Amino acid sequence: MDNFLFVLGRNFRLSLAELDNILKNSQFKGRIQDYSANIAVVEFNSLHNDKYYVNKLMELQFLLGGCQKIAKIYDFINIKDIYNAFPLKIDKYTFVEKVRKKILHILGKVLEQIFPRLKNQSIFFAVSIYPNLFEDEYYSKVLVKHFLPFLNKEIMNxxxxxxxxxxxxxxxPEENIKSGNLNPIFPHHLIKYGLFNEDRAEIIFGFTEEGVYIARTFTADDPNFKKKIDEERPFKEFKSSISPKLALMMFNFLNLFQERETKKILDPFVGNGTILLFALLQDFQIYGADFDQVKINNTIRNIIWLLEEIEEPIP
Incomplete structure (x- = not known):
C-alpha cells in the first residue's frame, strides 16, 4: 500500500484528532501509522488503487482544517542512519561517509520516482524539512546547517x-540557514513556483522518532483563499470571530461527510457569520440566529458577498 504524509497545523494534537476522525468516519478510510509534532503518516485502505487518487487527495485537503499539505511517500530512512550520517559532533568521518552513501543511494531511487523523465529535462526542486520539533537543537544546528545543504548539493549531483x-x-535566505531558524516552503509557494508541475517538486523530509519519510507534495491548503474570505468580507470583527481553520475542523467533528448539501448547520450565535460562510463553502444548508439584529444583517450581507465572489446564484 502507498503511504501519504500530512503536514499538520500549528495545533498538531487537534490536527491529528481531526485527521484520525476523518479516516475513521468518512469515505477516506485509513489509519495513522506514525506521527510527530509536524507530520502524520497515513495508510489508506483503498485510495491508492484509485487511478485519480490525486483528485481524491485534493478533495480531502479541501475538507481538512488542520492540514497544510499532503504528499506521497516514496521511501524511508531509519533515524539511526540519520544520526550516524549527521551527528551533532563528528568523531569518525569515514563512518559518516559510509552512512551518507547509503542515504545517497536511497535519494537516487526516490528522484527517479518523483521525476519519471530526467534525461534532457529541466528540473526545479525545493527541499522542505519537517523535524520532530522546530525548537529542537538538532534541527537548528544539524538539519538546517548541514543536512539541508547536503541534500541540495547531492540532489543536484x-x-x-x-x-x-x-x-x-x-x-x-542565507541568514535563516546561519541562524538555524528556518521555515519550510509555505503552501502558497507551491503555486508560486509551480511545484505541482511534472518537472518541479517540493521534496519533503518528514521526521518522526522512527525515522525520515521522503515524500513529494501533491496538494496543499490555500490559506490565501481563507484569508480573503476572513479579511475582505464587508463586515468582520476579529476579536470575537473564530478562525476559518477551526470552523472547518468543527464541521469535520460532526461526522457529516456524505451528502452535505442535504445537511443543515445552525449557528445560534451567528455574529458576523464566519461559521456559516465556511459551512456554505462545504455545501451545507445554513441557518443562523443572533439577539443582535445588526449582526444578522451583517451576516446576510457577508453571505451575499461570498456568493458573488464564488459566482453562485443568490437565493
Missing part, C-alpha cells in the same frame, strides 16, 4: 548524473 539538461533548487 544525482540529477547531473542522470543527464538532466538543467537543474535548479529553491534557495532559502
Amino acid at each position: 544525482i540529477l547531473r548524473e542522470k543527464e538532466v539538461k538543467k537543474s535548479l533548487y529553491y534557495e532559502y
Whole structure:
C-alpha cells in the first residue's frame, strides 16, 4: 500500500484528532501509522488503487482544517542512519561517509520516482524539512546547517548524473540557514513556483522518532483563499470571530461527510457569520440566529458577498 504524509497545523494534537476522525468516519478510510509534532503518516485502505487518487487527495485537503499539505511517500530512512550520517559532533568521518552513501543511494531511487523523465529535462526542486520539533537543537544546528545543504548539493549531483539538461533548487535566505531558524516552503509557494508541475517538486523530509519519510507534495491548503474570505468580507470583527481553520475542523467533528448539501448547520450565535460562510463553502444548508439584529444583517450581507465572489446564484 502507498503511504501519504500530512503536514499538520500549528495545533498538531487537534490536527491529528481531526485527521484520525476523518479516516475513521468518512469515505477516506485509513489509519495513522506514525506521527510527530509536524507530520502524520497515513495508510489508506483503498485510495491508492484509485487511478485519480490525486483528485481524491485534493478533495480531502479541501475538507481538512488542520492540514497544510499532503504528499506521497516514496521511501524511508531509519533515524539511526540519520544520526550516524549527521551527528551533532563528528568523531569518525569515514563512518559518516559510509552512512551518507547509503542515504545517497536511497535519494537516487526516490528522484527517479518523483521525476519519471530526467534525461534532457529541466528540473526545479525545493527541499522542505519537517523535524520532530522546530525548537529542537538538532534541527537548528544539524538539519538546517548541514543536512539541508547536503541534500541540495547531492540532489543536484544525482540529477547531473542522470543527464538532466538543467537543474535548479529553491534557495532559502542565507541568514535563516546561519541562524538555524528556518521555515519550510509555505503552501502558497507551491503555486508560486509551480511545484505541482511534472518537472518541479517540493521534496519533503518528514521526521518522526522512527525515522525520515521522503515524500513529494501533491496538494496543499490555500490559506490565501481563507484569508480573503476572513479579511475582505464587508463586515468582520476579529476579536470575537473564530478562525476559518477551526470552523472547518468543527464541521469535520460532526461526522457529516456524505451528502452535505442535504445537511443543515445552525449557528445560534451567528455574529458576523464566519461559521456559516465556511459551512456554505462545504455545501451545507445554513441557518443562523443572533439577539443582535445588526449582526444578522451583517451576516446576510457577508453571505451575499461570498456568493458573488464564488459566482453562485443568490437565493
